[in-house]
Amino acid sequence: MGSDANTHASNNPPARLTGAEIVWATLVGEGVTDVFGYPGGAILPVYDALRKFPIHHVLVRHEQGAAHMADGYARASGKVGVAIATSGPGATNLVTGIATAMLDSIPIVCITGNVSSKVLGTDAFQEVDITGITLPVTKHNFLISRTEEIAPAIRYAFQIAQTGRPGPVLVDITKDAQQGTAIFDFAAAKPRPHRPHPMLNVEEHGLAQAVELIRNAKRPVILAGHGVIESGAEEQVRALAERAQIPVALTLLGLGGFPASHPLNLGMMGMHGEAWVNHAIQEADLLIACGMRFDDRVTGTISTYATKAKKIHIEVDPAEVNKNIKVDVALIGDLRTVLEELLPRISSGHGGRDGSAWIKTIESSKGAVAVRDIKNLPDSGHLYAAHVIHDIWRITGGNAILVTDVGQHQMWAAQYYHHERPRTLITSGGLGTMGFALPAAIGAKFACPDREVWVIAGDGGFQMTAAELSTIAQEGIKINIAIINNGYLGMVRQWQEFFYERNYEATPLVSPDFVKLADAHGIAGRRVQTRSEVASAVEEARSAPGTFLLNFMVEKEDSVYPMIPAGSSLHEMIRRPEKDPLMET
Amino acid sequence: MLHTFVAYVEDLPGVLTRVASLFRRLNININSLTVGRSERVGLSRLTLVCEASAEAGHRIRASLYKLENVVDVDDIAQAPSVTRELALIKIAATPRNRSGIFELVEVFRARIVDLAPESLTIEMTGVESKIEGLIQVLNEGEERILEICRSGKMTMRRGHHTSSVLKAMGADADQAAEEPTEDSAAGEPE
Numbered sequence: 001m002g003s004d005a006n007t008h009a010s011n012n013p014p015a016r017l018t019g020a021e022i023v024w025a026t027l028v029g030e031g032v033t034d035v036f037g038y039p040g041g042a043i044l045p046v047y048d049a050l051r052k053f054p055i056h057h058v059l060v061r062h063e064q065g066a067a068h069m070a071d072g073y074a075r076a077s078g079k080v081g082v083a084i085a086t087s088g089p090g091a092t093n094l095v096t097g098i099a100t101a102m103l104d105s106i107p108i109v110c111i112t113g114n115v116s117s118k119v120l121g122t123d124a125f126q127e128v129d130i131t132g133i134t135l136p137v138t139k140h141n142f143l144i145s146r147t148e149e150i151a152p153a154i155r156y157a158f159q160i161a162q163t164g165r166p167g168p169v170l171v172d173i174t175k176d177a178q179q180g181t182a183i184f185d186f187a188a189a190k191p192r193p194h195r196p197h198p199m200l201n202v203e204e205h206g207l208a209q210a211v212e213l214i215r216n217a218k219r220p221v222i223l224a225g226h227g228v229i230e231s232g233a234e235e236q237v238r239a240l241a242e243r244a245q246i247p248v249a250l251t252l253l254g255l256g257g258f259p260a261s262h263p264l265n266l267g268m269m270g271m272h273g274e275a276w277v278n279h280a281i282q283e284a285d286l287l288i289a290c291g292m293r294f295d296d297r298v299t300g301t302i303s304t305y306a307t308k309a310k311k312i313h314i315e316v317d318p319a320e321v322n323k324n325i326k327v328d329v330a331l332i333g334d335l336r337t338v339l340e341e342l343l344p345r346i347s348s349g350h351g352g353r354d355g356s357a358w359i360k361t362i363e364s365s366k367g368a369v370a371v372r373d374i375k376n377l378p379d380s381g382h383l384y385a386a387h388v389i390h391d392i393w394r395i396t397g398g399n400a401i402l403v404t405d406v407g408q409h410q411m412w413a414a415q416y417y418h419h420e421r422p423r424t425l426i427t428s429g430g431l432g433t434m435g436f437a438l439p440a441a442i443g444a445k446f447a448c449p450d451r452e453v454w455v456i457a458g459d460g461g462f463q464m465t466a467a468e469l470s471t472i473a474q475e476g477i478k479i480n481i482a483i484i485n486n487g488y489l490g491m492v493r494q495w496q497e498f499f500y501e502r503n504y505e506a507t508p509l510v511s512p513d514f515v516k517l518a519d520a521h522g523i524a525g526r527r528v529q530t531r532s533e534v535a536s537a538v539e540e541a542r543s544a545p546g547t548f549l550l551n552f553m554v555e556k557e558d559s560v561y562p563m564i565p566a567g568s569s570l571h572e573m574i575r576r577p578e579k580d581p582l583m584e585t
Numbered sequence: 586m587l588h589t590f591v592a593y594v595e596d597l598p599g600v601l602t603r604v605a606s607l608f609r610r611l612n613i614n615i616n617s618l619t620v621g622r623s624e625r626v627g628l629s630r631l632t633l634v635c636e637a638s639a640e641a642g643h644r645i646r647a648s649l650y651k652l653e654n655v656v657d658v659d660d661i662a663q664a665p666s667v668t669r670e671l672a673l674i675k676i677a678a679t680p681r682n683r684s685g686i687f688e689l690v691e692v693f694r695a696r697i698v699d700l701a702p703e704s705l706t707i708e709m710t711g712v713e714s715k716i717e718g719l720i721q722v723l724n725e726g727e728e729r730i731l732e733i734c735r736s737g738k739m740t741m742r743r744g745h746h747t748s749s750v751l752k753a754m755g756a757d758a759d760q761a762a763e764e765p766t767e768d769s770a771a772g773e774p775e
Contacts, residue, residue, distance in 0.1 A: 322643060
């Protein structure tokens with residue numbers, strides 16, 4: 001990334017700079033153009049030096065927002081996102097965002113100031129052991145107390161964040177290190193070459209076994225995960241699917257890794273996956289897991305998961321292999337590289353099997369439950385989230401970057417917005433962080449200023465980070481915001497409905513008038529109550545010059561169907577009650 | 586089952602925390618952990634023993650490798666190896682009842698390393714069972730054990746074993762002999 005900037009930085013002769021200047025010079029060298037942060041005492045020297053460097057700083061309203069923005073920036077662009085915070089509370093506020101990035105393997109670098117090295121460990125004002133706190137939620141972190149260590153640490157952080165299985169890295173820099181001076185030599189600060197995980201293992205034997213399993217499989221399914229996008233293996237997965245005629249099921253974070261409109265695309269698997277997807281997995285005799293980790297939201301009960309299937313696992317992280325599900329063949333390496341080795345050995349067609357029969361079987365199982373054309377359902381006067389998301393998909397042509405929060409709307413977005421391309425769905429999968437959408441969308445917008453960006457958030461999650469509306473206003477950026485407002489913490493309410501005898505404890509939610517809230521920030525908005533208004537409202541938001549907020553007052557007690565209760569088997573799903581007007585969507 | 590991991594880790598502040606934190610996160614109790622300098626500049630060698638399921642070995646090793654400061658990890662498992670532990674055992678003993686202990690020390694091939702009017706300290710090196718044996722005999726006797734300090738296990742594979750990772754690192758071990766680190770150049774305070 002940023003080879004021009006690299007050249008620029010490395011062309012500059014080594015010069016004596018302050019630590020604060022070195023922070024920015026190193027970031028410029030790494031190709032960084034935008035950072036998200038919040039100043040404070042222990043990081044003030046860094047902020048003081050900012051004006052000398054060609055980097056745009058976005059002032060957030062809460063440091064959690066900074067980490068999510070860096071995260072959204074990284075997910076939208078594939079580049080490293082950067083967040084900056086001061087010591088103490090500034091640093092601890094980053095933690096939720098760092099953990100979010102960790103669980104979803106997102107490359108971000110967080111830079112925090114800390115108190116002067118002379119008072120480290122003395123409980124000085126705003127001192128906190130942030131390297132200790134973030135140790136389990138970062139790929140790696142650094143405590144830097146000497147000026148000359150700053151550039152090598154930041155460059156090393158960028159390398160760690162992007163290599164192997166990506167993830168967040170934190171660099172904590174003491175105030176005296178920022179204030180001191182050192183010779184800045186960008187080229188000399190280059191880290192040692194990345195050392196691949198020693199347990200990566202793609203042997204001839206394993207490849208041959210995989211080819212044999214694929215050739216002999218009668219009911220194969222490809223499980224495509226986030227690794228498809230992280231590794232840039234979309235073409236290779238598609239080639240494998242097409243050549244061997246294998247249907248593809250996607251994880252939540254895999255959506256976009258394989259075109260939704262492709263005839264071999266089954267859709268999302270797991271807890272809220274369509275019935276036929278999970279059914280196909282349970283009936284399969286071969287699963288080819290590509291860059292996914294058999295998360296519990298995907299497998300349901302492990303003991304009953306795909307018991308008839310042999311399993312091939314292609315995965316970059318050796319610690320994920322045989323962690324949840326025992327596999328028969330493990331190809332441990334970068335997905336794209338492994339598939340490129342595997343593909344020439346895969347003969348086209350169905351091999352010996354009647355592959356079309358398997359695909360036809362899956363197709364026929366869709367019949368009873370697939371009522372995807374919700375636009376054809378009569379307008380019963382009810383406004384369902386499904387309508388809203390379906391219309392946003394239809395009207396944007398699926399070309400928007402959709403950034404969701406966490407909860408029911410997130411699952412509806414996964415079900416009703418059909419992602420054709422990678423990096424068009426940005427969502428917190430592993431950690432499930434409410435409050436993610438708004439700041440992550442801001443980050444995505446800075447990464448892709450020419451793209452249409454939509455926030456889909458619930459009324460609960462939106463309020464967790466709603467203060468970032470001010471950031472939007474201050475930056476003057478254009479984002480479209482759809483609040484799926486059902487007056488409940490909907491997903492929790494749904495669990496209470498199914499598993500706690502409708503005891504709606506602490507889930508009814510009073511919210512501000514979101515349109516007025518937007519207005520208070522100088523942001524236009526509209527309240528939408530009927531299905532007939534949805535399309536015009538979406539159009540109005542899109543055509544508005546600035547950020548526009550739509551407050552969709554949807555059916556209060558709608559639930560996400562189908563649902564596999566946590567700890568149940570994949571085939572034990574709760575279906576939508578038949579009396580419901582949106583039957584079997 | 587009991588797992589024994591031998592790892593080379595960078596000799597830097599906080600590295601031990603990272604290793605220990607991994608086991609804490611996996612909710613695995615560390616039975617013993619010994620760390621010290623290795624034959625390689627800037628690398629410490631540790632032996633870590635823990636109780637975990639047989640399948641956990643792979644994941645623990647893979648996870649240890651994910652720590653940026655961990656250079657090499659060997660899962661000794663059932664491989665032929667030499668394991669030793671050092672124990673210091675302080676016993677309440679007066680000149681009147683010392684002789685029995687002396688005999689015991691002789692039988693167990695231990696050593697007396699400190700002798701005071703009211704106590705003596707035994708140093709013993711050996712496999713765990715041998716140390717347990719000595720402690721048991723002492724407990725069964727009339728002597729009162731005042732303190733026990735055990736080093737935890739140290740393990741080394743038998744035969745000519747060098748990991749592929751360390752091999753790939755090449756001549757570092759030789760450099761260790763030729764280029765003493767700042768620390769070792771300064772000399773050990775004895």
